[in-house]
Amino acid sequence: MLKELKEAYGFIFEEELIREISESGTLKSVREGEVILDINDYITAMPLLLEGAIKILREDNEGNELLLYFLERGDTCALTLSCCLGQTRSEIRAVAEKDTVIIMIPIGKxxxxxxxxxxxxxxxxxxxxxRLSEMLQTIDTIAFMHMDQRLLRYLQDKAKIxxxxxxxxxxxxxxxxxxxxRVVISRxxxxxxxxxxxxLQRNQIKVLDL
Known part of the structure; x- marks a missing residue:
């Protein structure tokens, strides 16, 4: 774990802090599509990404989801952090975009x-x-972009991630x-x-405009 931490966060944190993270954190591997954190879950730890990517989603009262942003290696989720410090339930859903390795940091630390x-x-x-900047961008895309622009941006972001x-x-x-x-998306x-x-290919989309 120490080696992976240094590779992902060595340019951010000093040696002593990385050692403390290694000693206090819990390593967790999640498969693509697995829900890491769900809405209304109690949050007892904050994730640091070592490998992979996570998408953060919101859900309305009718169960409709909306993508807020992606997390990559070297990131954490500020919304999760906020819930940790406030000791409240989660207001987001975190799903592994691909096979992902995270280290969970206890609230006290x-x-x-x-x-x-x-x-x-x-x-x-x-x-x-x-994360605030990314959420504002999400709001902008919903408020000011046509669906074709939103969709292309979504595909571009997903390809980069x-x-x-x-x-x-x-x-x-x-x-x-x-x-x-789905009908709107297909069109x-x-x-x-x-x-x-x-x-468009069978069960696959190739993004040309990156």
Missing amino acids: IEDWTAKYKTWRNFVFESYQS NQSEELQVTHQQIAYDLNTS ILKKLEMDKKII
Whole structure:
């Protein structure tokens, strides 16, 4: 675990803090599609990503989901952190975008390290700022972008997160993430293919416009 921590966070944290994280944290591996944290779960620990990617979703009263943002290696979830510090239930759902390895940090250590390590404080504040910026971008796409623009941006972000221009994703899954219908997604995907932005293949989408 210590080696993986140094590779993912060595440029952020000092040696002593990385050692404490290694000693206090719990390593967890999750498979693609697995729910790591669900809405209304009590949060007892904060995740640090060592490998893979996680998508963060919100859900309305009718069970419709909306993608807020992705987390990558070297990230944490500021919304989870906020719930940890406030000792409240989760308001988001965290799902593994691909096979992922995380280290879970106990609540007590979060406050201790905030007082003890400047690098940890900076990391926490920067995480809040980054996630807030991403949520504002999500709001902008919903408020100001047409669905074809939202869909193309979603595919581009997903390709970058997965480090592959070929995406294994169904039309229905995209519809869930963007909170729309499969019929609408299929129609717009066809249009994007005609515009040479993507190539539709069997159970796969190749993103050309990255």
